[in-house]
Amino acid sequence: MTINEETLNLQLDLSKPLYEQILHQIRYALARKDLELGAKLPSVRELAQQLRVNPNTVMRAYQELNRDELIETRRGQGTFITTKPQKIQHIRDNLATEAINSFIDTMQELGMSRQAALSLLEEGKW
Amino acid sequence: MEMEYAIELKNVTKSYKKKLALDRLTVAFPTGQITGLLGPNGAGKSTLLKMLVGLVHQDEGTISVFGQSPSWRNNGEIAYLPDRGRWYALQTVAEALAYAEVIFPAFDLDLARKMADSMELDPTAQIRTLSKGLEARLNLILCLARRVRLILFDEPFSGIDLVSRDKITQNIINSMFDLPKTIIICTHEIHEAESIFDHVIFIDKGQMVLADNAEQLRTEKGSIESVYRGLFQ
Secondary structure, X not given: OEOOXXXXXXXXXXXXXXXXXXXXXXXXXXXXXXXXXXXXXXXXXXXXXXXXXXXXXXXXXXXXXHHOOOEEEEOOOEEEEOOOHHHHHHHHHHHHHHHHHHHHHHHHHOOOXXXXXXXXXXXXXX | OOOOEEEEEXXXXXXXXXXXXXXXXXXXXXXXXXXXXXXXXOOXXXXXXXXXXXXXXXXXXXXXXXOEOOOHHHHHHEEEEOOOOOOOOOOEHHHHHHHHHHHOOOEOHHHHHHHHHHOOOOOOOEHHHOOHHHHHHHHHHHHHOEOOOEEEEEOOOOOOOHHHHHHHHHHHHHHHHHOOOEEEEEOOOHHHHHHHOOXXXXXXXXXEEEEEEHHHHHHHHOOHHHHHHHHHO
């Protein structure tokens, strides 16, 4: 199975680093399991052309995803999403922990106690 | 990481009669990257590009292009798209490409024909009948189909339609894969072009105002367009 640019549906905002946005959006799509394990990703050339960004920007994002073993580039074949579900679970846990830590930071900045924050969280709309 | 520079200008000054075009300008363009050269009208952008191909000579200072002073001898390695450049009006698109192969060193006619096809240029159309957008596409091909190390674009997007701009941008991106090359783009259409810059240099009144990596600028200050506004408005 091949993932095309439309499925990835990356939305770039020129006021923020483009590399980080590409990385962030692919990581989140993987965590949500929007992208099938083992599926083929667009090549750097295809994605750079479609997003109209510098190829180096896409290459950097792919390198980072490669390093985390979320994707795998096979010589002469292309770039594929990992076939290992534990890698996806791992990135999901990491992103969730990151979000929780930032939530705790904000609550502490507001002077909220753990208890008060927890009850607000309970009441919050999901 | 140590950056390599394809082009270096040191304390370059140039004046036309009484008007100072470049004023002790010191800038460097990274090798293998796309650099946006930005600034208001009269900042000295076109003068700088003309100097790199030896069309204009500096009064003072030094210029190095791949380690050499600009001269016609090095121009075989440089493709230059001048602002408001025109090709022979009576040639057809196909004739223009064939003629380009004769006059330009390292012109890849096959590649040019493929690009013309992908850019929807009719090979039988006479150049004088082309719209501005189509003519801009042809001018782009005449540069990008040359197997050179350095490409200079002076206002490749000005006054043309959106579809032509998109096609031009995509072809510039595509060309980065074929052969490592250094590209300089002077443009006022910053919003259209900024996503393809690796590096950005802002100049004004012949002097360097700011130079940085494009992603670094976005991290610290926001879009390249907003940085431009902040500097010049």
